[in-house]
Amino acid sequence: MSDQPLLRVNAVTKYYGGRIGCEDVTVSLWPGEVLAVVGESGSGKTTLLNCISTRLPPTSGTVEYRMRDGQMRDLYRMGEAERRLLMRTDWGFVHQNPADGLRMTVSAGANVGERLMAVGDRHYGKIRAAAGDWLGRVEIDVDRIDDQPRDFSGGMRQRLQIARNLVTGPRLVFMDEPTGGLDVSVQARLLDLVRSLVADLGLSAIVVTHDLAVARLLSHRMLVMKDGHVIEHGLTDRVLDDPQEPYTQLLVSSILQV
Amino acid sequence: MYVAVKGGEKAINNAHRLLADRRRGDRSVPAVSLEQIVEQLALGVDRIMSEASLYDRELAALAMKQARGDMIEAIFLLRAYRTTLPRFGYSEPIDTSEMRIERRISATYKDLPGGQLLGPTFDYTHRLLDPDLMTDGEVDEGIAAEAETGRTPRVSEILANEGLIESDGELPDDHRTGDLTREPMEFPMERDIRLQALARGDEGFLLALGYSTQRGYARTHPFTGEIRIGEVEVLLEVPELGFAVSLGEIQVTECQMVTQFKGSAKSPPQFTRGYGLVFGQSERKAMAMSLVDRALRAEELGEDIVAPAQDEEFVISHSDNVQATGFVEHLKLPHYVDFQAELDLVRRMRAEYEENQKKQEGNGGDTLEAAE
Amino acid sequence: MTIQQTDMATYNFAYLDEQTKRMIRRAILKAIAIPGYQVPFASREMPMPYGWGTGGVQVTASILGPDDVLKVIDQGADDTTNAVSIRAFFQRVANVAVTTHTKDATVIQTRHRIPEETLGKGQVLVYQVPIPEPLRYLEPRETETRKMHALEEYGLMHVKLYEDIARNGHIATTYAYPVKVEGRYVMDPSPTPKFDNPKMHMSEALQLFGAGREKRIYALPPHTEVVSLDFEDHPFEVQKFDQPCALCGAEGVYLDEVILDDKGGRMFVCSDTDHCEKRREEGHRGPLAAEAPEMQS
Numbered sequence: 001m002s003d004q005p006l007l008r009v010n011a012v013t014k015y016y017g018g019r020i021g022c023e024d025v026t027v028s029l030w031p032g033e034v035l036a037v038v039g040e041s042g043s044g045k046t047t048l049l050n051c052i053s054t055r056l057p058p059t060s061g062t063v064e065y066r067m068r069d070g071q072m073r074d075l076y077r078m079g080e081a082e083r084r085l086l087m088r089t090d091w092g093f094v095h096q097n098p099a100d101g102l103r104m105t106v107s108a109g110a111n112v113g114e115r116l117m118a119v120g121d122r123h124y125g126k127i128r129a130a131a132g133d134w135l136g137r138v139e140i141d142v143d144r145i146d147d148q149p150r151d152f153s154g155g156m157r158q159r160l161q162i163a164r165n166l167v168t169g170p171r172l173v174f175m176d177e178p179t180g181g182l183d184v185s186v187q188a189r190l191l192d193l194v195r196s197l198v199a200d201l202g203l204s205a206i207v208v209t210h211d212l213a214v215a216r217l218l219s220h221r222m223l224v225m226k227d228g229h230v231i232e233h234g235l236t237d238r239v240l241d242d243p244q245e246p247y248t249q250l251l252v253s254s255i256l257q258v
Numbered sequence: 259m260y261v262a263v264k265g266g267e268k269a270i271n272n273a274h275r276l277l278a279d280r281r282r283g284d285r286s287v288p289a290v291s292l293e294q295i296v297e298q299l300a301l302g303v304d305r306i307m308s309e310a311s312l313y314d315r316e317l318a319a320l321a322m323k324q325a326r327g328d329m330i331e332a333i334f335l336l337r338a339y340r341t342t343l344p345r346f347g348y349s350e351p352i353d354t355s356e357m358r359i360e361r362r363i364s365a366t367y368k369d370l371p372g373g374q375l376l377g378p379t380f381d382y383t384h385r386l387l388d389p390d391l392m393t394d395g396e397v398d399e400g401i402a403a404e405a406e407t408g409r410t411p412r413v414s415e416i417l418a419n420e421g422l423i424e425s426d427g428e429l430p431d432d433h434r435t436g437d438l439t440r441e442p443m444e445f446p447m448e449r450d451i452r453l454q455a456l457a458r459g460d461e462g463f464l465l466a467l468g469y470s471t472q473r474g475y476a477r478t479h480p481f482t483g484e485i486r487i488g489e490v491e492v493l494l495e496v497p498e499l500g501f502a503v504s505l506g507e508i509q510v511t512e513c514q515m516v517t518q519f520k521g522s523a524k525s526p527p528q529f530t531r532g533y534g535l536v537f538g539q540s541e542r543k544a545m546a547m548s549l550v551d552r553a554l555r556a557e558e559l560g561e562d563i564v565a566p567a568q569d570e571e572f573v574i575s576h577s578d579n580v581q582a583t584g585f586v587e588h589l590k591l592p593h594y595v596d597f598q599a600e601l602d603l604v605r606r607m608r609a610e611y612e613e614n615q616k617k618q619e620g621n622g623g624d625t626l627e628a629a630e
Numbered sequence: 631m632t633i634q635q636t637d638m639a640t641y642n643f644a645y646l647d648e649q650t651k652r653m654i655r656r657a658i659l660k661a662i663a664i665p666g667y668q669v670p671f672a673s674r675e676m677p678m679p680y681g682w683g684t685g686g687v688q689v690t691a692s693i694l695g696p697d698d699v700l701k702v703i704d705q706g707a708d709d710t711t712n713a714v715s716i717r718a719f720f721q722r723v724a725n726v727a728v729t730t731h732t733k734d735a736t737v738i739q740t741r742h743r744i745p746e747e748t749l750g751k752g753q754v755l756v757y758q759v760p761i762p763e764p765l766r767y768l769e770p771r772e773t774e775t776r777k778m779h780a781l782e783e784y785g786l787m788h789v790k791l792y793e794d795i796a797r798n799g800h801i802a803t804t805y806a807y808p809v810k811v812e813g814r815y816v817m818d819p820s821p822t823p824k825f826d827n828p829k830m831h832m833s834e835a836l837q838l839f840g841a842g843r844e845k846r847i848y849a850l851p852p853h854t855e856v857v858s859l860d861f862e863d864h865p866f867e868v869q870k871f872d873q874p875c876a877l878c879g880a881e882g883v884y885l886d887e888v889i890l891d892d893k894g895g896r897m898f899v900c901s902d903t904d905h906c907e908k909r910r911e912e913g914h915r916g917p918l919a920a921e922a923p924e925m926q927s
Binding site for chain 2: 672679802822
Binding site: 081088 | 785795
């Protein structure tokens with residue numbers, strides 16, 4: 001693997017008029033690495049995610065990504081067509097609400113197969129087989145391939161969303177509160193799945209979450225945000241076991257011990 | 259043997275002749291004259307002028323007569339005629355503050371400079387069918403109020419003096435006023451093009467949308483700031499002369515709605531506006547237009563878009579009744595070739611279904627074959 | 631009175647004023663330069679209703695010259711009422727020669743069919759288009775579909791085809807079947823039956839598409855690659871009729887179903903009336919030719 005990072009975020013800042021969304025965030029991400037961005041509501045973590053994933057242009061700062069040919073490219077200097085192609089093939093984005101990341105009135109098979117069709121796959125049988133394969137990998141019963149996500153439970157929808165994102169073999173996946181709104185047991189199952197997929201596929205990921213347990217389970221490194229600033233960063237285990245900043249200590253100590 | 263709509267030229271000619279015959283009706287009944295239509299069916303004439311975007315009462319009356327009273331057909335006729343007319347140029351914007359007012363009301367103030375002038379309105383009539391109108395009896399002359407000359411200030415100016423209402427709306431200095439009838443329609447639209455589309459939009463459609471905003475499908479808190487109806491001068495700048503010449507007067511109805519204020523503790527709130535302007539006396543249309551205008555400004559004013567009346571593409575794509583009727587009525591044209599294609603598919607699918615059923619019965623019937 | 635009681639002769643040749651024709655020709659040239667791309671144009675109010683061919687009429691009016699020979703068909707026939715009406719319109723406002731013979735025409739305006747006879751160099755086929763946007767029923771917003779075309783994002787179209795097969799075992803589109811032009815733009819061929827799609831591919835004629843109400847023009851210059859969307863394992867297929875034309879015996883042509891009685895009696899005859907007539911003149915006879923009453927031409 002190259003020793004160049006996969007993603008380089010440099011001094012990314014976003015203001016909403018007079019209000020700070022996020023300010024001066026610098027971080028790099030290496031292949032196969034999972035980075036958690038944690039903080040409470042209003043910390044700026046979702047703003048940061050959106051700036052990095054090109055959904056929201058920052059006020060200043062750059063975001064560079066290493067393309068498959070090894071070249072580092074400034075994402076905001078890219079043409080929209082190229083950027084959108086990147087989002088469909090090399091990247092994934094898992095929304096907190098699966099309905100935002102799925103076509104609810106189209107079958108599960110079509111949902112998973114869409115990206116393959118968007119990049120030129122033209123064999124119905126093979127597309128369907130790939131979709132079926134992925135449904136299996138995210139533990140959705142293959143018999144449901146022709147059912148619509150409207151008829152799925154929350155946990156199933158989320159797993160379908162993950163399959164839809166991973167089918168083109170992306171190298172980088174963004175996740176915005178992937179377990180938000182799910183029952184605890186369902187969350188656990190989903191996190192296990194995500195963890196094994198990430199490991200099996202060598203994915204890099206940036207996971208935004210307010211839940212430190214999610215961060216602990218999924219990530220190698222962690223950013224802690226408060227009021228738009230990164231106040232602490234480091235290896236996940238270190239930050240959670242030995243938090244330096246008072247705010248981080250507060251967060252860690254607030255985890256309910258069950 | 260009947261083979262499709264094989265009318266041929268003869269049938270079409272016969273149809274036209276029958277239409278002309280029916281249009282004239284009973285020959286012993288006097289034919290209706292254009293003067294009668296202009297004088298006595300004035301509000302119909304006004305609507306036709308507005309939605310055809312052509313101010314000419316006689317032509318509108320001719321269109322109404324030719325269309326046998328079908329308003330949209332009449333609007334279509336007048337628009338088709340308008341297309342063929344040469345253009346000399348664009349007038350100056352009409353100045354409604356200089357209007358020779360026949361009717362002027364405001365719901366926001368009890369009384370105001372210029373007064374409240376009811377004019378020839380249906381508003382307070384009792385809707386009782388009047389048998390007197392069955393015959394041509396004597397009708398008294400109206401009692402004219404003192405003619406309002408000179409400038410009658412607008413309610414919006416009164417509010418603006420206190421800074422209470424937003425300004426009239428701004429487009430960049432280099433903005434060239436568009437012409438909806440000369441340019442392809444594209445979304446999103448600038449407000450000038452949008453207002454043109456609304457001015458010639460179907461009264462019923464806009465009325466319903468305006469109504470919806472009053473019933474909770476979006477909400478604009480409208481107050482009728484002012485409705486004024488009267489004559490305004492049309493001025494044309496003539497390049498050879500170097501000054502503007504008056505071409506005459508036209509009657510228009512203008513409606514300004516004072517709507518939901520915008521602002522907060524941090525930036526001082528102001529009322530916002532909706533605007534309606536149509537030819538002739540078409541109050542309902544001007545009011546509906548102003549409600550929809552305001553609703554369509556939702557994005558500009560940072561409001562959530564939650565209702566059909568706020569959806570620009572939906573409203574403007576479907577507000578043109580000539581387009582709408584063309585497409586709806588085109589379903590009368592033969593479609594048997596495409597229908598044949600559908601028949602073929604449906605028959606084939608049904609045959610496959612029968613075959614599958616037979617196969618299953620052969621297999622003992624309880625294997626579920628998923629659709630391939 | 632501002633209107634004179636004049637006849638149509640005082641209108642410009644082919645009704646439209648020269649400025650308008652120029653505007654439309656520019657749109658046509660742009661369309662030809664970008665095959666399959668929908669060019670917006672300022673459609674005029676015409677003397678026939680929107681939805682009844684105003685786009686086709688405006689395109690024809692803009693390219694028609696005094697030496698042209700015009701054919702107008704609807705559902706493949708020269709004598710359906712709308713075709714009669716449009717042909718009469720051009721005879722009045724352009725005094726142009728008209729014909730029902732495909733091979734004699736220089737400009738053919740059509741609704742919902744492509745003539746059976748292969749078109750040649752120098753001929754122009756003008757299609758009447760109701761909804762030019764192939765993605766319209768998948769995505770109603772013009773602002774979105776414009777972007778999808780610009781960025782060549784047609785995944786949604788294939789999702790629809792996939793769903794058809796998953797649900798019905800077949801692609802359920804039988805007319806206005808979407809095609810890909812020169813490997814770039816997805817285009818709606820107008821509501822011609824999919825049977826006609828192959829005729830658009832590598833035609834020697836110029837094909838122009840006019841949508842008046844929706845205000846779009848698009849084009850296929852001669853020798854353009856036009857491929858119907860499909861899957862490798864569910865390839866595009868034209869429909870087959872299991873009998874020949876009852877009157878002229880033609881096979882491999884599109885047939886109209888005609889109901890003869892209320893007991894289910896039916897016969898199938900050529901949709902392309904000129905083609906059928908020609909064949910009968912040449913002596914071909916179909917199985918019911920003897921029994922069928924005289925067809926009105």
